[in-house]
Every structure is written in structure tokens, then in C-alpha cells.
Amino acid sequence: MKLFQFSALFTEEGWISPAYVGINTSGEITYLDQVQPSELFPDFEKIDGYVLPGxxxxxxxxxxxxxxxxxxxxxxxxxxxxxxxxxxxxxxxxxxxxxxxxxxxxxxxxxxxxxxxxxxxxxxxxxxxxxxxxxxxxxxxxxxxxxxxxxxxxxxxxxxxxxxxxxxxxxxxxxxxxxxxxxxxxxxxxxxxxxxxxxxxxxxxxxxxxxxxxxxxxxxxxxxxxxxxxxxxxxxxxxxxxxxxxxxxxxxxxxxxxxxxxxxxxxxxxxxxxxxxxxxxxxxxxxxxxxxxxxxxxxxxxxxxxxxxxxxxxxxxxxxxxxxxxxxxxxxxxxxxxxxxxxxxxxxxxxxFADGGKTLLHQALVNGRKAMGVDNKSYFKIGSAFDAVVYNAKNLLYRQAGPDHLLPAIIYNSDSTNILGTIVAGEWIFRDAEYCPSCKQASLNY
Ligand SMILES: [Zn+2]
CATH class of the missing domain: 3.20.20.140 (Metal-dependent hydrolases)
Structure with missing residues (x-):
């Protein structure tokens, strides 16, 4: 059982900030809210990052x-x-x-x-x-x-x-x-x-x-x-x-x-x-x-x-x-x-598109999942695997954007150097060495 606290996470309704995401041992989301859960999660990780669906x-x-x-x-x-x-x-x-x-x-x-x-x-x-x-x-x-x-x-x-x-x-x-x-x-x-x-x-x-x-x-x-x-x-x-x-x-x-x-x-x-x-x-x-x-x-x-x-x-x-x-x-x-x-x-x-990148993200996600044979229109859903990409919240351009412009700031301004890490089924698969010294060896392999 694991709990992440992220600076913010993007949903169909917009940003949740902060975002607490609880994960079970199968990598599925068991909790998602702005409020910390009362339930005890043995592993807790606080990440200064903005989360989009993978x-x-x-x-x-x-x-x-x-x-x-x-x-x-x-x-x-x-x-x-x-x-x-x-x-x-x-x-x-x-x-x-x-x-x-x-x-x-x-x-x-x-x-x-x-x-x-x-x-x-x-x-x-x-x-x-x-x-x-x-x-x-x-x-x-x-x-x-x-x-x-x-x-x-x-x-x-x-x-x-x-x-x-x-x-x-x-x-x-x-x-x-x-x-x-x-x-x-x-x-x-x-x-x-x-x-x-x-x-x-x-x-x-x-x-x-x-x-x-x-x-x-x-x-x-x-x-x-x-x-x-x-x-x-x-x-x-x-x-x-x-x-x-x-x-x-x-x-x-x-x-x-x-x-x-x-x-x-x-x-x-x-x-x-x-x-x-x-x-x-x-x-x-x-x-x-x-x-x-x-x-x-x-x-x-x-x-x-x-x-x-x-x-x-x-x-x-x-x-x-x-x-x-x-x-x-x-x-x-x-x-x-x-x-x-x-x-x-x-x-x-x-x-x-009139909506600052939301259409791009939505179409690529929902129809991309269909191309995989997965029918899931929800960005992050309780019971589904937690697959995510996390952008570095210390980036000054993101910080000045505020919630209204954060998504377009990410979409129109980012490359892989702005990514803190990528999570598949609740596990960090890639994590930038600068932000995770213990991951250095794994990162260098990329
Ligand atoms: Zn081809």
C-alpha cells in the first residue's frame, strides 16, 4: 500500500491540488482526493510535480x-x-x-x-x-x-x-x-x-x-x-x-x-x-x-x-x-x-482548438486507449492502474502559469527534461537522476 502526494494532478474536470493518490499492491488506484486519507498507507512519497495521465x-x-x-x-x-x-x-x-x-x-x-x-x-x-x-x-x-x-x-x-x-x-x-x-x-x-x-x-x-x-x-x-x-x-x-x-x-x-x-x-x-x-x-x-x-x-x-x-x-x-x-x-x-x-x-x-491543449490530451488519451483495446474514458479512476507522467513543479514557466494556464504551459513548452518521472501501474519506471539520486544508475541507462 502506497500513498503519493503530488503538487497537482489533471482530471477531466481540471487540476486537483494537492493530489493524494493511494495505490494497492496491484498498482491500482484506491484513493484520489485533495484531502489526505485517514487510512494508513505504510509507504508515503511527496512529489513536487504535476501529474498527467501516461x-x-x-x-x-x-x-x-x-x-x-x-x-x-x-x-x-x-x-x-x-x-x-x-x-x-x-x-x-x-x-x-x-x-x-x-x-x-x-x-x-x-x-x-x-x-x-x-x-x-x-x-x-x-x-x-x-x-x-x-x-x-x-x-x-x-x-x-x-x-x-x-x-x-x-x-x-x-x-x-x-x-x-x-x-x-x-x-x-x-x-x-x-x-x-x-x-x-x-x-x-x-x-x-x-x-x-x-x-x-x-x-x-x-x-x-x-x-x-x-x-x-x-x-x-x-x-x-x-x-x-x-x-x-x-x-x-x-x-x-x-x-x-x-x-x-x-x-x-x-x-x-x-x-x-x-x-x-x-x-x-x-x-x-x-x-x-x-x-x-x-x-x-x-x-x-x-x-x-x-x-x-x-x-x-x-x-x-x-x-x-x-x-x-x-x-x-x-x-x-x-x-x-x-x-x-x-x-x-x-x-x-x-x-x-x-x-x-x-x-x-x-x-x-479553443481550450489550451485539453482537446489534444483528451483525444490522444481516450482514443489511444481504444487502440490498445482498453475502454476507459476516465483520466484516473479508482480501480484502474495508476499510469502517469510527472512534470517538474519547480519549473518557473509552470509556476508562473497558475492553474488556468498550467496545461498549455506543459503541452506547448515541454520536452523530456521537464519530466521528473514516469509511473506504470503505480511504480516509477523511469525517474530523473537529478531528482532521485538512488535511481541514478537506472536513469543513466536511458
Ligand atoms: Zn506505420
């Missing part, structure tokens, strides 16, 4: 962290776009053993925790051995990711995805051989093995999905979505690149999001990654369907994808969350700012 990273390809920042040198006169970046990514994918994948993922997940993420959805398609043959354990590489998450201390939702084709209707390319399942049944066998891998770690869950419309035949996308589990989140990339839209029109007679709206029963369980290019009709249909868009502004900016119509989508009532995708940036607040500032740069107005 962030959800709703879209990750862990192995791509192994090449982050390594595709930024462009030969003069060449057309270095998404598709040339993809070739570099394939070279990276072909070089990784499961052990390499685990090592890179441990580093990645530790850095996510250092930036305040407490949960990650791993959109995983690097399934097979280097020669393209399945491992004896079909979920060998998925298991490596689960082990990495357990070692780092982050919660993970493993989303093994179905990958079948090189492009719409074409054979897969040799450099994609590690990704491939030939049929929905092959994919479901992989999903079944992944289910066993998830059992290894108490903070692991399972999702499922399809890489994209270009990577799986339309009939098999429908079969996967309709015959697959009805209680797991379904993830799919959609409408990231203009060429992808053009190829989709040529092959299916329409664009990816329009096809998905017309052929799948989209609802809150579906998570469409990117959706960068939407017509008015698609934007309205998607918002109405209550499916979620997962925005990855760092990667989308890095790859030159385009700008998602966030302001219009939000005003139409659309759901969205955030992900780091290729991990070129790992700070959720930087991604929030990318999303907001792109809208401001287009509109020449500052008020993308």
Missing part, C-alpha cells in the same frame, strides 16, 4: 528505430520521397534477427517511457526469418517485442498484421519476404501464436489488422475483418501517400478510405493510420463512423506525406489519437505541436 503511442514499428535519422542524406538531383525511404527501411528489416529486434525495442520503449508514454501499440509485420521462412514459433519476433516491453516496463498491445502483396494485386517483392502471409487462414494461425506470446507478460494485450489496401487483396481484407476476433482493436494504414490513392483508384475504382467506408462496418474498434489525404465526403463519413484516425505527425512530416485536415475532422466530431510510427521523434508533446501548428500555418489563425 500517454498512449497508438502506432509503432519498433525495428524502424534502428534506422531513425539514417535516411536524411539525399543525393543531389534524386527524387528522395516516401518510396526511396521505404527501400532503406526494407534493408533494415532484412538485417534484423529476433534478438536484434528485442535489443532495439528495449532501447525504444525505454525512450518512450522517458518521454511519458506508458502504453504502445506495436503494428508488427516483420514476422519471418531472413529467408522468408516462418520461424518454428510463428510469433518468434512478436515474442521478442513482448519481452522487450516487459524488460523496459511499458504496456504493449501487439498488433500482428496481415501482409500479402507488393502493391495492389501484384506479387510481393523479394525484400518483403519476411512480412508475408499468403491467405487469411495463414494470418489467423500467426494471430493464434501471437495470442500465446501475449500471455508471457501481464501488461501485454493483443490487437489485429491488415497492413494496408495495397498490401492485401480486397476480398481478404473483408474476410480478415469479418472472420477475425470481434473484441480486439483492428488497425490498418490508409491514405498516407498520393501515389497510394492513385494506385487504389486504378485497382479498386476508389480511394482507400472511401473503400473502407463502403466495405467494412467501421466503428470505434477500427484504427486507421494516417488518413492524410481525405475528400470532404471521406472526412465526414469517417467522423460519422466513429472509427479512429491515428496521426503520426513526426513521421508524416519526415516523409513529406502531407497535412491531415485535423481542424475540420475534429469539428465534424471525428476521433483520433497519436503514434510515433518510424520514431523519428518520440516526444508526444512535440507531436501535439506539429499537429496544431500545421493547422495554424494553413489557416493563419492560432485557435485550432
Amino acid at each position: 500517454f498512449q503511442n497508438a502506432h509503432s514499428h519498433a525495428f524502424q528505430y534502428g534506422m531513425a535519422g539514417m535516411a536524411e542524406t539525399h543525393m543531389p538531383g534524386t527524387d528522395d520521397d516516401f518510396w526511396s525511404w521505404r527501400e532503406a527501411m526494407y534493408r533494415c528489416a532484412l538485417s534484423f534477427s529476433p534478438d536484434d529486434m528485442k535489443k532495439v525495442a528495449v532501447q525504444l520503449y525505454q525512450h518512450m517511457l522517458r518521454n511519458g508514454y506508458t502504453e504502445v501499440a506495436e503494428f508488427h509485420y516483420l514476422h519471418h526469418d531472413k529467408d522468408g521462412k516462418p520461424y518454428a514459433n510463428l510469433a518468434e519476433t512478436g515474442t521478442a517485442l513482448i519481452e522487450a516491453a516487459a524488460e523496459a516496463g511499458i504496456k504493449i498491445t501487439l498488433v500482428p498484421v496481415f501482409y500479402q502483396r507488393g502493391n495492389f494485386g501484384t506479387e510481393f517483392y523479394p525484400q518483403q519476404r519476411r512480412f508475408i502471409s499468403a491467405t487469411p487462414d495463414d494470418y489467423f494461425n500467426l494471430l493464434e501464436s501471437s495470442k500465446k506470446a501475449v500471455d508471457y507478460y501481464e501488461n501485454a494485450r493483443l490487437g489485429f489488422g491488415v497492413h494496408s489496401l495495397r498490401a492485401v487483396d480486397a476480398v481478404d481484407i473483408i474476410a480478415t475483418a469479418t472472420k477475425g476476433p470481434t473484441d480486439l482493436p483492428f488497425h490498418i494504414h490508409a491514405a498516407e501517400q498520393l501515389k497510394e490513392l492513385e494506385d487504389c483508384r486504378n485497382h479498386l475504382g476508389t480511394t482507400p478510405v472511401d473503400w473502407l467506408l463502403n466495405n467494412l462496418d467501421l466503428n470505434e474498434r477500427f484504427h486507421l493510420i494516417h488518413c492524410t489525404h481525405l475528400s470532404d465526403k471521406e472526412l465526414e463519413g469517417l467522423a460519422r463512423s466513429k472509427a479512429n484516425v491515428v496521426l503520426c505527425p513526426g513521421t508524416e512530416g519526415n516523409l513529406g506525406d502531407g497535412i491531415f485536415r485535423l481542424k475540420e475532422y475534429h469539428e465534424a466530431g471525428g476521433n483520433w489519437s497519436i503514434g510515433t510510427d518510424s520514431h523519428i521523434s518520440l516526444n508526444p508533446l512535440e507531436d501535439f505541436r506539429w499537429m496544431d501548428y500545421a493547422q495554424r500555418l494553413m489557416s493563419h489563425k492560432r485557435n485550432t
Whole structure:
């Protein structure tokens, strides 16, 4: 039994200050109030920090962290776009053993925790051995990711995805051989093995999905979505690149999001990654369907994808969350700012959202949890695990902000150096060495 006293904690109704949070031995919140409990908690810790709910990273390809920042040198006169970046990514994918994948993922997940993420959805398609043959354990590489998450201390939702084709209707390319399942049944066998891998770690869950419309035949996308589990989140990339839209029109007679709206029963369980290019009709249909868009502004900016119509989508009532995708940036607040500032740069107005960052935090949290397969709209709830990121209350900018401006001061002004620590299920997983000398060794590892 543990009791924290924080300077303040952010809830749906605003800041609680001070905030007493009681935790049981399972890491669940048993007490939350401005008043100290009369009940005795043997462990008491007073923290001069401001608490937000831990962030959800709703879209990750862990192995791509192994090449982050390594595709930024462009030969003069060449057309270095998404598709040339993809070739570099394939070279990276072909070089990784499961052990390499685990090592890179441990580093990645530790850095996510250092930036305040407490949960990650791993959109995983690097399934097979280097020669393209399945491992004896079909979920060998998925298991490596689960082990990495357990070692780092982050919660993970493993989303093994179905990958079948090189492009719409074409054979897969040799450099994609590690990704491939030939049929929905092959994919479901992989999903079944992944289910066993998830059992290894108490903070692991399972999702499922399809890489994209270009990577799986339309009939098999429908079969996967309709015959697959009805209680797991379904993830799919959609409408990231203009060429992808053009190829989709040529092959299916329409664009990816329009096809998905017309052929799948989209609802809150579906998570469409990117959706960068939407017509008015698609934007309205998607918002109405209550499916979620997962925005990855760092990667989308890095790859030159385009700008998602966030302001219009939000005003139409659309759901969205955030992900780091290729991990070129790992700070959720930087991604929030990318999303907001792109809208401001287009509109020449500052008020993308009127509420000082609350919308950003709320959407990313509630819909990010759905991407993990967690239905919990409450920021901190009695009976739920205490997952949190704690910002340093000694920061002068935060102090001058006062309760009315504290959230925007954190969201628009912070990086990981302002974080005192990150808590998962009631335990400090990362804690800044400057504020916790006894944690120095652990911190240096980050
Ligand atoms: Zn992706």
C-alpha cells in the first residue's frame, strides 16, 4: 500500500491540488482526493510535480528505430520521397534477427517511457526469418517485442498484421519476404501464436489488422475483418501517400478510405493510420463512423506525406489519437505541436482548438486507449492502474502559469527534461537522476 502526494494532478474536470493518490499492491488506484486519507498507507512519497495521465503511442514499428535519422542524406538531383525511404527501411528489416529486434525495442520503449508514454501499440509485420521462412514459433519476433516491453516496463498491445502483396494485386517483392502471409487462414494461425506470446507478460494485450489496401487483396481484407476476433482493436494504414490513392483508384475504382467506408462496418474498434489525404465526403463519413484516425505527425512530416485536415475532422466530431510510427521523434508533446501548428500555418489563425491543449490530451488519451483495446474514458479512476507522467513543479514557466494556464504551459513548452518521472501501474519506471539520486544508475541507462 502506497500513498503519493503530488503538487497537482489533471482530471477531466481540471487540476486537483494537492493530489493524494493511494495505490494497492496491484498498482491500482484506491484513493484520489485533495484531502489526505485517514487510512494508513505504510509507504508515503511527496512529489513536487504535476501529474498527467501516461500517454498512449497508438502506432509503432519498433525495428524502424534502428534506422531513425539514417535516411536524411539525399543525393543531389534524386527524387528522395516516401518510396526511396521505404527501400532503406526494407534493408533494415532484412538485417534484423529476433534478438536484434528485442535489443532495439528495449532501447525504444525505454525512450518512450522517458518521454511519458506508458502504453504502445506495436503494428508488427516483420514476422519471418531472413529467408522468408516462418520461424518454428510463428510469433518468434512478436515474442521478442513482448519481452522487450516487459524488460523496459511499458504496456504493449501487439498488433500482428496481415501482409500479402507488393502493391495492389501484384506479387510481393523479394525484400518483403519476411512480412508475408499468403491467405487469411495463414494470418489467423500467426494471430493464434501471437495470442500465446501475449500471455508471457501481464501488461501485454493483443490487437489485429491488415497492413494496408495495397498490401492485401480486397476480398481478404473483408474476410480478415469479418472472420477475425470481434473484441480486439483492428488497425490498418490508409491514405498516407498520393501515389497510394492513385494506385487504389486504378485497382479498386476508389480511394482507400472511401473503400473502407463502403466495405467494412467501421466503428470505434477500427484504427486507421494516417488518413492524410481525405475528400470532404471521406472526412465526414469517417467522423460519422466513429472509427479512429491515428496521426503520426513526426513521421508524416519526415516523409513529406502531407497535412491531415485535423481542424475540420475534429469539428465534424471525428476521433483520433497519436503514434510515433518510424520514431523519428518520440516526444508526444512535440507531436501535439506539429499537429496544431500545421493547422495554424494553413489557416493563419492560432485557435485550432479553443481550450489550451485539453482537446489534444483528451483525444490522444481516450482514443489511444481504444487502440490498445482498453475502454476507459476516465483520466484516473479508482480501480484502474495508476499510469502517469510527472512534470517538474519547480519549473518557473509552470509556476508562473497558475492553474488556468498550467496545461498549455506543459503541452506547448515541454520536452523530456521537464519530466521528473514516469509511473506504470503505480511504480516509477523511469525517474530523473537529478531528482532521485538512488535511481541514478537506472536513469543513466536511458
Ligand atoms: Zn506505420
